[in-house]
Amino acid sequence: MAALLDTIDTTTQRDGKREAGAISSLTVTTWQLETEVDKGLRETSQKPEVSRLGPLASDLTYPEQESMAVRDPQTPMLPPVTALVRDESFDSLVSSIATYAREEVLAHLESVTKLLTGVKESFEDEMDRQILFFEVKEHLGKLWEIDFPRNDYFLQAVSLLEDSLAYTKSEDLSKEQVEGLLEVVEICKRVDLSINDVRRCGRILRNRRIATVPTLS
């Protein structure tokens, strides 16, 4: 990770006036990860520039600026490059990862819904009910493995659901309770939840007598 990012920034490119002959006036900004030695050497008075790369680049410093104009003309020049607008591509990457993770979360919740519907459909068969209800618990636990931009209230709702499943045994389950769990999963599917949504989840579970904390029963 010594040289993490090399960004070439050209004033001419930014202005849309890039010409072949004007390459000698390019200014190259080299960004490097600061090492421990660098840290020691860095002057405390030096003010880091504001990163356009978002939080991931917060650990980056750019200690030196090297002007290509002072280089020996015989030194091979960098080939003409198309300037990358780093901030936009990075943001879109982050956004596409987030979208993918969101889709994954939704797909996971959808399969929880299907399993709970299966529990409801084969309610009379105690073995089917137990096996499918067990699978619901297993499936929900896997939600934590998805690297997902965290909305605290979404996570609270999922943990509420998980706890309520942990303290409910299939043999004590009623059809109304399954309905309640389905309602909570539907709320979770909205992902961007508020405190009121989580409270609503709690109310739904309590109204159906689904414990979210261990009880003697």
Add this chain to the structure above:
Amino acid sequence: MEKKVQLDTTIQIYRAFSHSSVKRVLVKILSQCQVFVSRYVLYEFKRTLIKAVITFYTYVREEQTIDDALDRASRTFSSRQKTHFISIFRELVKNPGIAKGNKEQLLICLQRMFEWELLDIFEEGVSYIPDHIQCTPSKADPTEGITQFIKQLRCQKDWDQCSLPRFLRLKQKRLRRLMDLSKSPEYQGNKGFQTLASLCGKILDDFNECKGNNCKILGDMIIALEVLPENILLTSNISDFEPPCKAVKTSVRFIKYSDPKVPKL
């Protein structure tokens, strides 16, 4: 000439889990005969025994100790399942790790059992008879994951996944005989047989009535009807099999679990 026997679900279970005296008798009979089994029996085997093992597996996964899992199983399983289950567990505790309460070891053993071992025991030394019923749930595969397995085992009245209505249409004369027999005073008190006969009446009006949950009620009669003319049905379940076998004229021999003897074939 070598005799031909066809096994019902209980005998298939006893081949794996039963008292040593029962196993001895079964080994003696099966070594002298050509042994057949139907795909419908395979379905029943999966629906009862393998599903019970999976259910216990989920209890063990959910509970802290084997003791707590056993407690739940003892409260949930029906009396017949409990009998099977005790037999299975008797085999399992022969493993010293499980006997000492090692949960992980028990989980591995149970998984091994429901994924392939019980099915291997089921198919060992037997040939399948032609599959006229074409029961799709009998193809349920436990290696595809337990949710998938449960889904594959499902059957509903409005699903078209077997030829049972067609099979029963071909055997409708025998169904009528069964209904007639149920009216005789000898069988008036046999609740199971009366339920079966009344369902047969509904099926004769609409053959699609046999699908879904009703298929389970008809189980013993279906097994009796599937027996090939040259085969003898072997079962331990006298009360459930005697009346339908008599009605549909199927040769049957019983092995009494409490007093197992080699029957005259």
